[in-house]
Amino acid sequence: MNRFSRWCLLLLKRCFRRPGYWFILAAAPLLTLALLSAAREGSRLVTVALVLTDPRDPAAVLTRDSLARSSGAVRVLEFDAPDSARDAVADGTADAAWILGSLEEELRAYAETGWTDPVIRVVEREDNPLLMLARERLYAALFPALSHAEFDALMGKRFGVTDETILRERYDFGADLCSMVLFEDLSGGEREESAYLLSPVRGLLALLVLLTGLASALYAIGDDRRETFLWLSRPGRTFVPLLSHILAELPTAAAALLSLWAAGLTRGAAGECLLMLAYCAACAVLSEVLRRLLRTEERLAAVIPAVLLISLALSPIFADLGLPLRGILPTDWYLRAAMLL
Amino acid sequence: MGYRYLRMQLKRALGTAVHLLGVALLLALSVVLAGAGLANRDRENREPMTIAVTGAVEDRYLQKGLGLIRALDSSRFSLRFVPMEEETARRAVRSGEAVGYIRVPEGFTDAVRLGDRLPVTYVCGSADVSAVLAREIAEAVAVLQAETENAIYGVQRYAWETDPESDWYGESMRLFDRYLADLLDRSSLFAVEIIGVSRSLSLAGGMFFGLLLLTLMLWHIGAAPFFNRRSGELGAVLRGAGVPWWVQVGAEYLVFLLMSAAGAAFLPLLGAAALRVLGQPVKELRDLLPAEAAGIFLRSLPAILPVSAMSFFLYTAFPGAVGSAMALFLNAAAQGYAAGCLYPSSFLPEAVRRIGDILPAGAALRWLSACVTGEDAGAWIPVLLWTAVCLALSVFLRSRGREAAP
Structure with a gap:
């Protein structure tokens, strides 16, 4: 045991003597910190340039206020003139421009006749699912004004009520819209709007651990070339590289776990540690298999970007595409297992 | 003397050509496979x-x-x-x-x-x-x-x-x-007016060029043999023989740039293959004649200047296969995230977008966007600025005795 511990210490010491290794250890918390502060900044998926051509129109003001209050995927930037909003879309500052005219009058006509020209001008560079979804948000913001107009029209037609005070009194039911739907994550905590910005953290840290294993495999090829461990028995020569991969990965894994913990993304200490240990072992095996298959530093260095790119694309780091062949990647196992913790 | 050094670097680069081609093929295969899987999933799995x-x-x-x-x-x-x-x-x-x-x-x-x-x-x-x-x-x-x-x-x-x-x-x-x-x-x-690609790229266009750039940054990891076989002593000897550091760095960068350009020539082919299997989702590149596509490609080549200069600097700052591979991966991940290669940049917070825009990858994306849209006359400024800064830092590190060693 004593001899084994000494081996472990010496192999670890070899890692810590390399500046690149310190760099990657520092990178784990730095990467997490950067993504954490990015998520705290808050973000929206769609940016809209909003223009009220008649700023005194009550329905337009109601719609604008509703959009400004919403904490959803749409960020609203207000512009004074349709041309400047259009320019913002052309420049890419905004994804769409929504130009609101005299809504009150137009919605009233729509409610009474059931037909009207479009009431909102939408300018886009392209139409995509996100912008379609943003228009649903616009419809939801417009809906209170439309609903008032429909209600007023029916009350006027069926009951002859046109008095604004009575109409408002009858309509305003006192709904607390915000409390209709609550949002939680699986742990019962409140889900932040910008949580998607933090979702790749675990995957990127897992890639760092994999990269450490692959880097250790590069060192091991150097050891083979220099015949560093030639004096060991055959089983020893098989075991030492694998041990060195795992030992190189462990400090990175610890840094990754600490970073996840600091970002509030851990789900139970024991489960996380066990899972990370299993992941380190899987990465070490993959690195060792690649080292034995490729044999030279050049070939292994050539394969590293492909392994990282494939892991990035096939594992659920940024999105779960559910593509075939993903099961051969340790990152995919690790991330799926982490969801079950 | 400087010219002879350049020729020597070219010969070294040719020695790694097969290796680099292998890396590019591997990357191409992985991206096309992922694209094919995605397209297949999209077709079959509309649940x-x-x-x-x-x-x-x-x-x-x-x-x-x-x-x-x-x-x-x-x-x-x-x-x-x-x-x-x-x-x-x-x-x-x-x-x-x-x-x-x-x-x-x-x-x-x-x-x-x-x-x-x-x-x-x-x-x-x-x-x-x-x-x-x-x-x-x-x-x-x-x-x-x-x-x-x-x-x-x-x-x-x-x-x-x-x-x-x-x-x-x-x-x-x-x-x-x-x-x-x-x-x-x-x-x-709603009266929806589509103004088309105007002065900025579409969502799919931005992601497409972003992914190409990310692939190029990761491909640079494969250039490790070119840098790691470099002899540190030779640099000092050449310096003594009257070849200044900036000439050495310039010659090596030029050769690395040629290698990157060769990779960049390969990447659009890979991109075209990926787009073909995905059904051409990038409207900017739809229905292009071969001459138009070639024109866009040639105009977009300067986009590799800043990202290659950054990779060159990292190879200088982190000598050795392992240190450089780690540094280049982190560089690709960080820049790719902030510049919008991994997420569309419109999804990111304003502060991150601003940082992403000023990074080398952001400068390259701005140039690529300008190539497609024909707008943004000032896009060359950050491209040249980043190239100059990274090369100047590389010269500084060399002159301080930070030699690359295998």
Whole structure:
């Protein structure tokens, strides 16, 4: 045991003597910190340039206020003139421009006749699912004004009520819209709007651990070339590289776990540690298999970007595409297992 | 002497050409395979996303709400609601079978009848963009349902209070039908004008060029043999023989640039193959004649200047195969994230976008965007600035004795 511990210490010491290794250890918390502060900044998926051509129109003001209050995927930037909003879309500052005219009058006509020209001008560079979804948000913001107009029209037609005070009194039911739907994550905590910005953290840290294993495999090829461990028995020569991969990965894994913990993304200490240990072992095996298959530093260095790119694309780091062949990647196992913790 | 050094570097680069081609082929294969898998999945697996519904699922008001959600589902974001027990729903969310579940509280029906509201809870599964979209639809439905209830109860109350014998239920249903018609006809309220690719790229275009750039940055990891076989002593000897550091760095960068250009010539082919299997989602590149495509490619070549200079600097600062591989990967991940190669930059917070825009990858993307749209006359400034800064830093490190060693 004593001899084994000494081996472990010496192999670890070899890692810590390399500046690149310190760099990657520092990178784990730095990467997490950067993504954490990015998520705290808050973000929206769609940016809209909003223009009220008649700023005194009550329905337009109601719609604008509703959009400004919403904490959803749409960020609203207000512009004074349709041309400047259009320019913002052309420049890419905004994804769409929504130009609101005299809504009150137009919605009233729509409610009474059931037909009207479009009431909102939408300018886009392209139409995509996100912008379609943003228009649903616009419809939801417009809906209170439309609903008032429909209600007023029916009350006027069926009951002859046109008095604004009575109409408002009858309509305003006192709904607390915000409390209709609550949002939680699986742990019962409140889900932040910008949580998607933090979702790749675990995957990127897992890639760092994999990269450490692959880097250790590069060192091991150097050891083979220099015949560093030639004096060991055959089983020893098989075991030492694998041990060195795992030992190189462990400090990175610890840094990754600490970073996840600091970002509030851990789900139970024991489960996380066990899972990370299993992941380190899987990465070490993959690195060792690649080292034995490729044999030279050049070939292994050539394969590293492909392994990282494939892991990035096939594992659920940024999105779960559910593509075939993903099961051969340790990152995919690790991330799926982490969801079950 | 400088010219001879350049020729020597060229010979060294040719020695690694087969290796670099292998890296490019591997990257190409992985990207095309991922693209093919994605396209195949898109074609075959058009199943809607599952949202589990737990709790008081038999509630007819709830059924009405779910109907509203289905009516709202005009985007590609298709939903399917499956009633199940809460524990089963949690397992389904954890295993990825469902994106989330709705918990309907007991007494929901009674509360609605009495005009009270008991909130339903939406429990999100993954924290990716789909969760944001699901939340967005849920919030829109909450507004629609609350306003519809306001109007319907308003009519019912008025009719009941003024004439209890009147058909108050029929009146309120008439209004409900009207709301449903409004909902189905909602697109007629908007006049959508598409101005096309204007002075910036489309969402798919931005992602396409971003991914190409990310692939190029990762491909640079494969250039390790070119840098790691470099002899540190030779640099000092050449310096003594009158070849200044900046000439050495310049010659090596020029050769690395040629290697990158060769890789960049390969990447569009890979991109074209990926686009072919994905059905040409990038509208900027649709229906291009070969001459037009070649023109865009040639104009976009300077985009490799800053990213190659950054990689060159990292190879100088982190000598050795391992240190450089790690540094280059982190560089690709950090720049790729901030500049919008991994997420569309419009999804990122303003501060991150600003940082991303000023990074070398951001400068390269700005140049690529300018090449396609023909706008942005000042796009060359950050490209040249970053190239100069990275090369100057490389010269500085060399002159301080930071030699690359294998």
